[in-house]
Amino acid sequence: MTFESNLDKYAELTVRVAVNIQSGQSLWINAPIHHPEFVRLIARKAYQAGAKHVHIEWQDAICTQIKYTYAPDEAFHEYPSWRAQALDELADNNGAYLLIDADDPELLKDIDPSRISANSKAAGAKLVKWRESMSSYQMTWSIIAAPSSAWAKKVFPHLEEEAAISALWDAIFKATRVDQENPIQTWVDHNATLRSKREQLNEKQFRKIHYRAPGTELSVELPANHIWRGGSATNETGGFDFNPNIPTEEVFISPHRMGTHGTVRSTKPLSYQGNLINNFSITFDNGRVVDYTAEQGFESLKAMIEMDEGAHYLGEIALVPHESPISNSNLIFFNTLYDENASNHLALGRAFPTCIEGGTSMSKEEQESAGLNNSLIHVDFMIGSAEMDIDGEHADGTIEPIFRKGNWAF
Template identity: 45%
Template sequence: MDNDLIRKYAHLIVKTGLNLQPKQMLVITSPIECAPFTRLVSQVAYEAGARDVVIQWKDELFSKIRFLHAPEEVFEEFPAWQKEFYLSYVHQGAAFLSISASDPELMKDVNPDRMTKAQKASSTALKDYRERLMSNKNVWCVVSIPTAAWAMKVFPHLSEEKSIEKLWEVILKTVRVDTQNPDTSWQEHKANLKTRLDFLNSSALKSLHYKNSLGTDLRINLPDNYTWLGGSEYTPDGLEFIANLPTEEVFTLPEKTGVNGIVVSSMPLNYNGNLIEQFSLTFKDGRIIDFSAQKGFETLKNIIETDEGSHYLGEVALVPFDSPISNSKILFFNTLFDENASCHLAIGKAYPVCLENGANLTPKELEQAGVNDSLVHVDFMIGTSDLDIIGFTVDEEEVPIFKDGNFAFRI
């Protein structure tokens, strides 16, 4: 691969994604397979004036060994030192970078109950940390680079070397690093997203009605004082950052008890190394009352049954079918990319920042405003080429939002 492009990518992550400030701490969570790139990012961060860089290495092959052989009770525990690790840095105002590059089916032989227990223990212990990030009190960014197992899943007909090379090429294109000036390209992209946000936020919508030929027929009410976000996000101090590289979505939150109907997935969902395929969810008064899956039913069941909030939705996101990642016709088996190729929803916790002044409200005030809370936030894709979405105002006036998979309004 072109080392200059890879270095440009590292600079984009540090300067645009994280907008790292002089003397700021940076915490990186990275698979060990991504070590060379992670070290490059750390070097770029130091060059940008980082006070220090701390790396939390993840080894998914060891994780599989542990899930298969460790005694059951260890998955209900979370080390106190790990909790303190994240809390100490989050309260120092650190920036957080996560590199997402897992093997989509590594954990298919693991009992999903064990993984659910581990996920719940982790989410419970790190609740304060997660809430600070989801309220944008710290800058954070999620990115990806190829690993051999992931690349071979995406491009199974290529050799390992060629599949990695191809995935690098695609990733660098999706984050606009292949353009002459990535910073300029991102400024233009953010401006385009803002045009969509301005239309949606000025339309005073009270609900959205989704329909397509897969069987989706879903009505989602929106809470009072919601706002659509996308592209740039901001800390309470006004520091701009981009939480996902790439990003093509605009998103908001649903009213917790205002979701009714059925929604059908349009892509497989990779959740902790397990694939969930061809699944549907049925809602009544916001709550999931029925669900099905052709593959990965137990994994889906465990997500939904994590806690009370995981029976409800926390995010509504719009992505046109005619968008760069979707037009690549590549199924990535990685939510960071697949969610930016498709309209999607999320099971579980809502982003408080999608409510005016939401980041400053107490949990009780958020609950009263119809904002869902949960230990999980799991995006799943529902967009298709024939998806229609009609918005409704308080007076039930119809506002076309999507027609045949794309925005029905011009930007």
């Protein structure tokens, strides 16, 4: 199968499954400047699917790096209101948003973390409504990926640049199942499998989840009337399905804000805002982070946790079997979209109101009272391995295996 045919199928999968464009919808694509042909393919297919407008927002990583290097400090305490208003308008009109991730995992490694943190806080304050629309599925959105030279060389350091990019494309096509004969039907089947797992977990309504692995001994309480999610999601405004992430191998839940106890150890590097955080551990008491260490990227980890009070608490726990396509590739992608789908993971920060019955119609105060966390950030980090066991604890205290040696126990 040729690269061109795979790229065409990838664009088709993006339009028909990831954002699942409906007639009359507008699509906003946040795209890297070095993939114009791929973006044009997506735009063409989106219009053919019935899109009314396709707006392209081009991003250049080098210009981002230049700004962080040379702009005055006050620039990072501001965020353009016009962009926030445009995104809010997209959400208000039930538009679709697509992010094509091609970031260099260490783009900002030489930048003062306080500048990055200030920019995140400024953006978070302006994008509250937008992010609420996304987390409550009031609009359609998805994240996919495409290689950049720097990212490809990080994953395949032994290859020359062109060969590394080609190898990363191949890895992306395999992880997204684009290399199969009918990727769209394959994703219909895959989403059905994930739906079956989340339905089984929803029936059990575990009170707590317990993790055990080298360096990890963690207990996480779940809120009452919780809802496991995973695979496809449903646009609450239009009633049609879409996939927020491609690839995805997870089922996930938002835990009770105050119910996490113990220590967890990372198993893969975390690329956070252009910096790598590696070999780190986090300790929780009564839900809150009380201690953390990192062999690499400690200052970035500190800046992330100190972003706001909500960043000290979990907003998500996700189950991913060790025997899955991305994990079986034996690659470290240095990209959260991919690495989180090779491993059980947790997320610090904002919870999902869709993960509790009636959550999307609750006020912020009601969500917090129900146990959901709120924060400017939502950052996934990987904790799973073939050595991890996970148990569910029922309301009567009985224990049931969920994972054994990194894979489903039921």
